[in-house]
Amino acid sequence: MAPNNPTIALGKEGLKASKLGFGCMGMSWAYGPPPAEEQSLAVLQKAVDSGITLFNSADFYGKDGHNEKLLGKAFAHQREKVVLAVKFGAILSEHGLQLQADPDFVRASCEASLKRLGTEYIDLYILARTDEKVPIETTVKAMVELKDEGKIKHLGLSEVSAATIRRAHKVHPITAIELEWSLWERSVEAEIIPTCRELGIGIIAYSPLGRGFFSDKPSAIGxxxxxxxxxxxxxxxxxxxxxxxxxxKKIAERKGATTSQLALAWVLSRGDDVVPIPGTTKLANLESNLGALDIKLSPEEIKELEDAVPAHLVHGIRYPEHALKATHEFEKTPELDG
Structure with missing residues (x-):
């Protein structure tokens, strides 16, 4: 492990990961056409060589499991060096993401992911969104069966409410919650973060740079x-x-850092139980992200950054309205039968 990217514990179930992780979505989906495979493989290898261990993916990132196949190729001969966090529970279609989390689907999704990844186990298996047709307890029990069989090591949830976290955690300890957290998205701080900490659950922060908003050179939207x-x-x-x-940017200039480094340093400063997972397809951006690990923020600087991006001055909701309905703000899961 690189000395400036220490290993931390995620949750209480023994999972350890690098303090700075890596989000792999942009290599396959969502930000325009994916880069050439050689470019992505080079960035992933550099990330491993730089001490990053946690790589976050999903079976719906790209067509026909593109992202999982990419990671399978990247880590085929160094599986022991990485922690694979993989989401399931969504089907990508022309109508958007269709959510499904019944036991048969959970098992089929896991087995398909294992095949594409070329591995015998997934370190952290994460429900991407709750299926409002299936009680969370039912989905978690299906995940526990996979854990008992050695196909997954740890359980995670993404974009769920505090109430759902508690319900799931009663069935089996949840290792980590994946959620959006950045300077301009802090809605999780009211209930979800405190719930995670009360229960000893780790936190994986996606979009820590606001989907590139806080990047030094934001990419064009094509x-x-x-x-x-x-x-x-x-x-x-x-x-x-x-x-x-x-x-x-003004604070960053005074601090001698880039805007993206300062925004990422803020997320890194949120606690020893937080792993932000910025993604990139460029080596230069990866180097910049790693530089955020060397930035130490005083309590005064943290407050100054938060005051620089007050929630009431952020214009627009974080997802299109139809997609927002599947997140923790509107998340619904039925009660367990019986």
Whole structure:
């Protein structure tokens, strides 16, 4: 492990991961056409060589399991060096993500992922979204069966409410919750983060750079980039939000850091139980992200950053309305029968 990317414990079930992780979605999906495979493999190898161990994927990232196949190729001869966090429970279609988490689907999804990844086990298996047709207890019990068979090592959930976390945790200890957390998205701080800490559950923070909003050189939004339909990135809201970016940029210049490094350092500072997973397809961006590990923020600097991006001045919701309905703000799961 690189000395500036220490190993931390995620949850209480023995899972250890690098303090800075890696989100792999953009290598297959959501931000436009994926890069050449050679480019992605080079970035993934550099990440491993730099001490990153946790790599976050999903069976619906890209067509026909593209992302899992990519990771299978990247880690075929170094499986012991990485922690694979894989989401399931969503089917990508022309109508968006269709959610499913019944026991048969859970098992079929896991076995398909194992095959694409070329591995005998998944370190952290994460329910991507709750299926409002299936009680969370039923889904978790199906995951526990996979754990008992050695096909997964740890259980995780993503975009779930505090109440659902408690219900799931009663069935089997949950190792980590994946959630969106960044300077401009802090809704999880009211109930979800405290619940995780009360129960000893680790936190995986996705989109810690606000889907590239806090990047030093934000990429253009082109064809196939889902930010084109995301309210915070429409032209009117984006213009208003840029003032928040300028606020952070001024602090970064004074700190001798880049805007993205400072925004990422803020997420890293949120606790020893937090692993942010910024994604990139470029070596230069990976190097920049790693540099955030060397930035130490004082309590005064943390408050200054939070004051620079107040929640009431962030324009636009974080997902398109139809997608937001599947997140923790609107998440529903039926009661367990009997």
């Amino acid at each position: 064809p196939g980039d889902f930010r084109a339909i995301t309210p915070r990135f429409n032209s009117e809201n984006l213009e208003k939000n840029r003032q928040l970016l300028e606020n952070v």
